[in-house]
Amino acid sequence: MSLIQTKLTVNGYTHSLLVNADETLLFTLREQLYLTGTKEGCNQGSCGSCTVLINGKPVLSCMTPTLRCANKKITTIEGISGGETLHLVQKYLVSDGGLQCGFCTPGVVMTAVPYLEENPDVNRKEIKESLSGNLCRCTGYKKIIDAVENASKEMKK
Amino acid sequence: MKGPIGRRTPFIDAIDKATGQAMYTDDYKFPNMLFVRFLRSTKSHAKIKSLDITEAESYPGVVAIATGEDLPISFGVLPTSPDETAMAVKKVRYQGEIVAAVAAETIESAQLGVEKIKIEYESITEFITPQDSLHKCEPDEQIHPHTKNNKNIHKIAELRFNEPEKEIKSASHIQTGKFKFAGVTHAFTEPHSTLAIWNRDETLTVISATQVPHYLHINLSKVLELPLHKIQVKKPSLGGGFGGKSDPFPHEMITSFLAIKTKRPVKCTFSREEVFITHHGRHPTEMSMSISCDDDGKLTALDTDIIIDGGAYGSFGVVTSYYNGVLLQGPYKIDKFGFRTQRAYTNKHQCGAMRGHGAVNPRYAVETLLDMMAYDLKIDPCELRERNFLPENSFTVGEFRITSNGIRDCINTVREKSDWDKKYGKLPFGSGLGVACGFFISGSALPILWNRYPQTVVHAKLDFDGRVVIFSGASDIGQGSDTMLVQIAAEELGIPMEYVQVEVADTKITPVDLGSYSSRVTFMVGNATKTATSNLRNEIAIAIAKEKNVSVNDLYFEDCRVITKNKSVDLSWMEAVEIAMAGRGAFLESGFYISPKLGGKFKGAGAGLSPAYSFGAFISEVNVHPKTGEVNVVKVWGAHDCGKALNPLSVEGQIEGSIHMGLGQAVSEEMWYKNGQQMNANFLDYRIPYSVDTPDMDITIIESNDPEGPYGAKEAGEGPIHPVLPSIGNAVYDAVGVRMMELPITPDKVLKKLKEKV
Numbered sequence: 001m002s003l004i005q006t007k008l009t010v011n012g013y014t015h016s017l018l019v020n021a022d023e024t025l026l027f028t029l030r031e032q033l034y035l036t037g038t039k040e041g042c043n044q045g046s047c048g049s050c051t052v053l054i055n056g057k058p059v060l061s062c063m064t065p066t067l068r069c070a071n072k073k074i075t076t077i078e079g080i081s082g083g084e085t086l087h088l089v090q091k092y093l094v095s096d097g098g099l100q101c102g103f104c105t106p107g108v109v110m111t112a113v114p115y116l117e118e119n120p121d122v123n124r125k126e127i128k129e130s131l132s133g134n135l136c137r138c139t140g141y142k143k144i145i146d147a148v149e150n151a152s153k154e155m156k157k
Numbered sequence: 158m159k160g161p162i163g164r165r166t167p168f169i170d171a172i173d174k175a176t177g178q179a180m181y182t183d184d185y186k187f188p189n190m191l192f193v194r195f196l197r198s199t200k201s202h203a204k205i206k207s208l209d210i211t212e213a214e215s216y217p218g219v220v221a222i223a224t225g226e227d228l229p230i231s232f233g234v235l236p237t238s239p240d241e242t243a244m245a246v247k248k249v250r251y252q253g254e255i256v257a258a259v260a261a262e263t264i265e266s267a268q269l270g271v272e273k274i275k276i277e278y279e280s281i282t283e284f285i286t287p288q289d290s291l292h293k294c295e296p297d298e299q300i301h302p303h304t305k306n307n308k309n310i311h312k313i314a315e316l317r318f319n320e321p322e323k324e325i326k327s328a329s330h331i332q333t334g335k336f337k338f339a340g341v342t343h344a345f346t347e348p349h350s351t352l353a354i355w356n357r358d359e360t361l362t363v364i365s366a367t368q369v370p371h372y373l374h375i376n377l378s379k380v381l382e383l384p385l386h387k388i389q390v391k392k393p394s395l396g397g398g399f400g401g402k403s404d405p406f407p408h409e410m411i412t413s414f415l416a417i418k419t420k421r422p423v424k425c426t427f428s429r430e431e432v433f434i435t436h437h438g439r440h441p442t443e444m445s446m447s448i449s450c451d452d453d454g455k456l457t458a459l460d461t462d463i464i465i466d467g468g469a470y471g472s473f474g475v476v477t478s479y480y481n482g483v484l485l486q487g488p489y490k491i492d493k494f495g496f497r498t499q500r501a502y503t504n505k506h507q508c509g510a511m512r513g514h515g516a517v518n519p520r521y522a523v524e525t526l527l528d529m530m531a532y533d534l535k536i537d538p539c540e541l542r543e544r545n546f547l548p549e550n551s552f553t554v555g556e557f558r559i560t561s562n563g564i565r566d567c568i569n570t571v572r573e574k575s576d577w578d579k580k581y582g583k584l585p586f587g588s589g590l591g592v593a594c595g596f597f598i599s600g601s602a603l604p605i606l607w608n609r610y611p612q613t614v615v616h617a618k619l620d621f622d623g624r625v626v627i628f629s630g631a632s633d634i635g636q637g638s639d640t641m642l643v644q645i646a647a648e649e650l651g652i653p654m655e656y657v658q659v660e661v662a663d664t665k666i667t668p669v670d671l672g673s674y675s676s677r678v679t680f681m682v683g684n685a686t687k688t689a690t691s692n693l694r695n696e697i698a699i700a701i702a703k704e705k706n707v708s709v710n711d712l713y714f715e716d717c718r719v720i721t722k723n724k725s726v727d728l729s730w731m732e733a734v735e736i737a738m739a740g741r742g743a744f745l746e747s748g749f750y751i752s753p754k755l756g757g758k759f760k761g762a763g764a765g766l767s768p769a770y771s772f773g774a775f776i777s778e779v780n781v782h783p784k785t786g787e788v789n790v791v792k793v794w795g796a797h798d799c800g801k802a803l804n805p806l807s808v809e810g811q812i813e814g815s816i817h818m819g820l821g822q823a824v825s826e827e828m829w830y831k832n833g834q835q836m837n838a839n840f841l842d843y844r845i846p847y848s849v850d851t852p853d854m855d856i857t858i859i860e861s862n863d864p865e866g867p868y869g870a871k872e873a874g875e876g877p878i879h880p881v882l883p884s885i886g887n888a889v890y891d892a893v894g895v896r897m898m899e900l901p902i903t904p905d906k907v908l909k910k911l912k913e914k915v
Contacts (some may be wrong), residue, residue, distance in 0.1 A: 034186065036180070036181075036183075036184035037176070037177020039347070039396075040183070041346045041429070042839065044840065047429075077177035080176070086175065090172075090175040090176060093171070094171040095167050096806075097168075097806040097807065097809065099168075099171060100397075100636065100637065100810055100814065101174075101345070101396045101397040102170070102171070102173075102394065102396070102635065103181065103396030103397060104346045105174050105177075128848045128851070131847075132847050132848050134848065135346060135840060135847065136817075137343075137344055137397050137399070137845070138397055138635050138814050139810055139814055140810075140814045140816050140818075140851060141847075143810060144848070
């Protein structure tokens with residue numbers, strides 16, 4: 001398959017890349033840019049582990065062709081809070097036990113962060129619904145929901 | 158306790174995981190690395206007539222190919238059933254079995270190379286259901302040649318005490334049921350992955366997503382015919398196991414072989430479909446069970462006959478067969494007790510160990526029958542259970558030694574918190590409450606491998622920098638065992654956790670630990686860590702006592718200082734370290750754990766023996782929609798006796814995760830097959846509960862302080878799943894009056910039962 005030249009802006013830096021026409025954003029991020037914080041859990045669009053932001057909106061990078069991302073702003077887990085401090089969502093996932101094996105966690109962060117930024121006033125039911133695309137097999141979700149709720153409370157302060 | 162023991166402690170690797178910096182196997186890349194893809198069988202049971210790799214070998218990018226003949230030595234996690242080879246040799250036994258492997262420059266060229274392999278099969282009679290396998294067949298039809306009497310039965314496990322069948326025939330109160338359980342799988346989020354490197358000094362380094370680096374080490378040595386000292390197995394961050402990564406796997410053997418063959422790093426990572434196909438999950442099970450009791454509701458006997466569908470290979474199946482029976486000896490006292498489990502080989506992917514190993518399905522049956530008994534005797538189901546609990550410091554009929562036992566506190570807690578007495582039997586039609594109990598081992602007292610070594614060894618090293626490094630083979634699979642090691646070391650030495658670091662799960666560097674399975678790590682590795690670090694403390698104390706002319710017993714290690722009560726000695730940690738190391742430098746202390754000798758003398762007495770048992774009681778509240786048959790679990794109250802919660806945050810997490818997994822098996826998860834092929838090898842069709850399905854949870858940790866556990870701790874990772882499923886099933890009965898004897902409790906089954914009732 002012939003390679004196509006494209007530009008990809010990830011976490012504020014623009015890369016010039018050669019990609020396959022059917023290459024997914026997940027593959028490009030992990031294999032070309034070595035941004036391995038984004039995880040491949042199913043490659044079928046059903047577990048949410050590969051969630052990244054495109055222009056601030058969460059998308060499943062395993063279902064997104066890289067060529068569709070030219071001229072768009074991509075943010076991965078490595079780009080959250082500039083990669084330097086913990087976002088409140090991350091802070092509470094850590095302190096509230098909202099992660100165990102941690103494999104789904106980057107996807108949870110990439111779903112919850114934009115959600116709380118757009119919806120400062122949320123209740124538990126809404127948080128549950130917002131995370132309904134993120135499969136976690138360890139926690140039973142309770143402590144993830146606790147963490148997002150605590151983050152939202154602190155963000156409102 | 159002043160230190161971190163008992164304190165809610167975030168995992169030491171939590172920030173790395175929350176920021177995406179934690180490295181899982183597939184995140185590793187090495188220069189010049191090759192990728193592996195597999196040719197997998199499309200037949201359930203067939204001879205391989207021909208296998209032609211010539212075209213694949215010359216495909217661009219393909220570097221090496223492996224087939225069954227390359228690795229013919231069989232292996233398996235249990236030394237009693239090493240019945241699997243890395244790739245199919247001469248015949249295939251299930252759809253999805255690996256037949257050949259291609260290593261290539263890219264994943265794409267490896268896959269295209271696989272497609273160039275030509276294979277011809279000659280079908281053999283297929284044995285898809287366990288019932289098929291119980292019948293005699295022609296010798297050349299047998300799935301494995303070693304099974305007896307021309308049947309495909311892998312194992313018959315049977316124990317009987319005091320003729321339960323006689324009691325059940327004559328007892329005044331009997332309950333009998335036939336139960337059926339679909340197979341379920343672990344569905345950890347991180348797919349299996351392995352990276353192998355053949356080093357210049359002719360040693361092999363294998364980085365793998367495994368719960369059992371030690372067993373992988375041993376089985377690699379056997380299959381590759383490479384001496385043990387030339388193999389290093391490392392487990393990096395691991396994305397969930399639940400028993401699904403507790404076998405040595407074919408892909409680990411093959412990837413290693415290809416690394417040796419090509420002298421290049423080789424990586425293999427499964428697709429989600431391959432994860433499902435590899436399976437090793439909970440056995441599909443059918444059982445009939447009877448219990449009897451006297452007029453006071455005292456249980457007199459239990460007898461059960463169980464068939465489990467093992468799939469094509471052994472895995473942990475011998476243990477599973479026993480656990481299906483022996484783990485019913487608690488939490489109730491039953492003096493007349495018997496079971497028989499037949500594990501059938503079938504032409505499907507193999508089953509093995511999964512959270513709550515072996516006992517989850519029969520536990521559902523026992524607790525359902527108890528509920529039926531309570532209903533018939535008009536005794537409250539909580540009350541009936543309370544009348545039958547084993548006391549602490551007692552023995553079960555099969556000579557399990559029960560030490561600490563918090564079951565009464567467990568059931569009283571959930572009964573009160575759920576408002577059981579006001580709600581049970583009194584909620585409107587469609588809503589109901591159900592109760593169930595459970596118990597589980599804190600590690601197996603008898604290790605899988607028969608040798609004279611301890612079950613675990615831990616080293617604790619002190620150096621000039623004041624840092625304590627814990628070396629342990631324990632495998633943190635997300636349950637937080639690394640954090641547990643640090644907590645214990647910090648507690649023993651009176652230093653902050655930041656002074657303690659771990660080197661873990663690396664068979665070249667860390668002493669042997671058997672792995673993360675059977676809920677053994679906190680109990681066994683915790684005890685060994687406590688010994689190692691208290692030995693380290695003693696060594697420091699001896700040096701200080703000598704230099705300061707005080708008694709060792711007068712020295713206290715706390716708040717990062719070493720002091721005497723009267724402050725005649727008042728040293729900072731670093732000052733203490735300097736004294737301890739004077740004239741000798743860095744030193745290391747060791748601790749180990751060996752289970753006490755336990756159990757009876759009869760054959761099979763070893764199965765299920767554990768130095769301590771956890772206990773639990775759960776109550777679930779459900780809504781059942783009478784028109785759609787949908788079961789909605791609204792709330793679960795769980796109380797689990799883990800002895801002592803070293804880290805309550807993590808114990809709660811284990812209990813909540815058990816509720817999640819139990820809920821899935823109870824109402825939605827099941828493997829679907831058509832002619833032996835799994836039809837739902839993806840997360841859309843294999844229905845795991847998502848956040849919106851999760852019930853409210855009210856968790857209580859009961860601390861019975863086990864006399865032999867580290868600081869009193871027992872297990873918390875598996876025991877809590879057992880009561881979850883039957884508490885839901887019993888709640889469905891309270892809600893709509895139908896007994897669900899088959900899992901999962903899907904709407905169609907509920908509707909059918911509701912129709913039959915009318």
